[in-house]
Amino acid sequence: MINQTLLAKLQQVDTPTVCNAIEVAQGKRGFNQFTRGTMLSSAPDAGAIVGFARTAKIAANEPATEAADIIKSRRMAYYKHMFEGPRPALAVVEDTDYPNAVGAYWGEINTSIHKGFGMSGALTNGVMRDLGDLPDGFPVIAGSIGPSHAFVHVKSIAETVEIFGMTVNDGDLIHADRHGALVIPLDVIPILESAIDKLLTTEKLVLGPASEKGFNFEKFEAAWAAFEKSRT
Structure with a gap:
């Protein structure tokens, strides 16, 4: 489970910030549990979506080869799985047709169902549609x-x-947000909030002077020295 203070903090910052903060928590570079490549967000100006993954796999290029009653039963089991489990939750659905995915699983009806289940959003390598008609408060990446x-x-x-x-x-x-997504390692959760705070404070050592009038190379050198010292 995740405490509400950390959850609120994670919802306030973007995924690149969390990616860097995990390295702060781990005390080293090399964290690699993140997506590669450009993803699309149905709500690029929305905040990050945070939650426990409820996973599934879909396909769409070809008709299902199993009996109709099996497909129907599995579909209902899928929705039951999405309805159950800890909250906050995200639907994380792999389209096995990728990179040739064509079937938009995430449209107005399906996103509304998942939002009604109390889920926070969806993450997929597959297709979305009905942009402009998707419910507010349920971003799809x-x-x-x-x-x-x-x-x-x-x-x-x-x-x-x-x-x-x-x-x-x-x-x-x-x-996850418009930059992509990452898996937060369980062992950093107890210190992740303080790691985010440390990261944001450290970044201000450069961002503050860089935004001030009269910023020059000399001031940059001083700011960067303070920035590097704070990271060691």
């Missing part, structure tokens, strides 16, 4: 935009998925 749902169907539930090079297990804590 997706791999592409398209007009059709094609033959979209659920293939599996609660399995490990991969989104733009990032491995996600059901229950992982996710932070």
Whole structure:
């Protein structure tokens, strides 16, 4: 679980900030549990979405080959899985057709259902649509935009998925925004809030002087020296 103070802090900062803060918490560079490549946000001006992953896999390029009753049963099991579990929660859904995904699983109806379940947003390497009609307060971070749902169907539930090079297990804590997404390591959660505060304070040592009138190379050198000293 995550305390409300940390949750509020995570919702206030962007994903690059959290990415850097995790390295502050770990005391080294090299954190790599993040997405690669450009993703798209249905609400680029919205804040970050934070929550525990509820995972699934879908496909859409070809019709399902299993019996209709099996597909229907799995679809209902999928929605039950999304409804259950700890909150806050994010739907993290891998489209197994990627990089040739064509079926927009995330449209007005499906996003409204997930929002109604109390979820905070969705992360997918697949397709979204109905931009402008998606409900407020439920950002979708997706791999592409398209007009059709094609033959979209659920293939599996609660399995490990991969989104733009990032491995996600059901229950992982996710932070995502228009930059992409990352998995927050469980071992840094107790100190992540203080790491974010330290990072933001440290950055001001450069950002403050750089925004002041008369900023020059000499002032930059002094600011950068203070910045590097604070990071060691």
